[in-house]
Amino acid sequence: MQDKITEEKLRKYFSITKEAIEKAEKSKNRTDLDRADCLDMIKRYYSDAEHFYSKKDFVNAFAALNYAHGWLDACARIGIFDVHDSRLFTVD
Helix, strand or coil, X not given: CCCXXXXXXXXXXXXHHHHHHHHHHHCXXXXXXXXXHHHHHHHHHHHXXXXXXXXXXXXXXXXXXXXXXXXXXXXXXXXXXXXXXXXXXXXX
């Protein structure tokens, strides 16, 4: 069991989340809902993660990345992001 958030693990999740954000930004929207608010929240959490990372606060950086990815997954699930990638999102 791993009980630490290592810098290596954190860099991995930064990479995955950034890739998911880029894919979401390029996707279509299958709903009438405004995607701008979702993307704003996602990018704010990602920015928070970068801030915490720069302060070597890995716990809060990891938490912020998880919030960002939670928003990505939720928006994908309801169709705001029309993505079909079960590696980056909880879809399909």
